[in-house]
Amino acid sequence: AAGVIQSPRHLIKEKRETATLKCYPIxxxxxxYWYQQGPGQDPQFLISFYEKMQSDKxxxxxxxxxxxxxxxxxxxxxxxxELGDSALYFCASSPLGLGDTGELFFGEGxxxxxx
Amino acid sequence: DAKTTQPNSMESNEEEPVHLPCNHSTISGTDYIHxxxxxxxxxxxxxxxxxxxxxxxxxASLAIAEDRKSSTLILHRxxxxxxxxxxxxxxxxxxxxxxxxxxxGTKLSVKP
Numbered sequence: 680a681a682g683v684i685q686s687p688r689h690l691i692k693e694k695r696e697t698a699t700l701k702c703y704p705i706x707x708x709x710x711x712y713w714y715q716q717g718p719g720q721d722p723q724f725l726i727s728f729y730e731k732m733q734s735d736k737x738x739x740x741x742x743x744x745x746x747x748x749x750x751x752x753x754x755x756x757x758x759x760x761e762l763g764d765s766a767l768y769f770c771a772s773s774p775l776g777l778g779d780t781g782e783l784f785f786g787e788g789x790x791x792x793x794x
Numbered sequence: 795d796a797k798t799t800q801p802n803s804m805e806s807n808e809e810e811p812v813h814l815p816c817n818h819s820t821i822s823g824t825d826y827i828h829x830x831x832x833x834x835x836x837x838x839x840x841x842x843x844x845x846x847x848x849x850x851x852x853x854a855s856l857a858i859a860e861d862r863k864s865s866t867l868i869l870h871r872x873x874x875x876x877x878x879x880x881x882x883x884x885x886x887x888x889x890x891x892x893x894x895x896x897x898x899g900t901k902l903s904v905k906p
Contacts (some may be wrong), residue, residue, distance in 0.1 A: 683837075712893060721881070722838060722896045735893050769837045771894075781826060781885070783894055785837030 681705055683786035685770050687745070692760050692791045700755040700789045704772030711753040712783060713745060714769040728753060757791075764790060765793045800884045803901045806872045814867040814900055816882030821862050825884040828894065829856065829867045832876045839895075840866065843885070877904045 684703040692698050704711050710729045714722040715738075724737035728747035739745070742760075747753045757764060767790050771783040799817040804811040818827065827841040836837040842849055842856045844865075849856040869876055881899035 681829075713902050714896075721898060722832075724893055724895055727893055737893070737895075751862065771837070781828065781843045782840040783830075783838075 683772050684776045685786035685789050689790050696760050702753045702770030708772035708774045710773045712771040716767045760793045800900045804901045807905050811870040812872045814880050817864045819863045821898050824886050827865050829884045830881045831878040863896045872904045874904050
């Protein structure tokens with residue numbers, strides 16, 4: 680079965696650079712969530728989208744932005760990168776509009792390292 | 795968001811049952827109790843969820859107290875592959891489209 684696809688899986692950037700992470704949800708899932716997990720930390724909710732509209736916002740820095748496109752994939756854009764942005768970034772999807780089963784499906788994550 | 799409290803860590807022996815407790819004394823009527831787990835270097839994985847009644851699936855069982863202020867995730871026979879951090883999360887189906895807010899989970903170690 681198709682899962683949530685995240686790319687790239689690994690990314691190395693310098694401070695003050697920009698980075699873009701992509702997330703392709705499971706087909707027919709209309710909701711996407713982004714999470715950040717620092718070393719030894721629990722996943723922190725950043726932002727979510729439902730039917731291409733932002734539905735909720737968590738602890739996402741102002742330097743970050745995200746959007747969901749017409750094909751339901753989502754991109755997380757990070758600018759002016761700081762050392763503290765080094766983390767695993769997880770994307771999850773769910774079929775909220777089609778009847779919520781209560782389950783979020785997570786991708787394998789994108790590991791961002793800022794040097 | 796209503797919060798949950800879990801032990802930092804627990805140990806189990808392989809092939810023995812494991813009971814992972816969770817307290818959620820401020821749970822509201824619209825909060826579902828969700829359990830996710832995260833294996834090392836992987837994304838979180840759904841385990842089970844429930845509202846009021848006990849629930850069973852192929853992975854685990856969820857026992858919910860009558861007053862809903864606590865719950866217990868039961869792994870009937872722990873395997874080495876069950877070693878993970880287990881998160882108990884309250885998820886409302888109200889206005890926030892069901893975001894999961896992770897707290898401090900329980901790190902389960904399984905000994906052979």
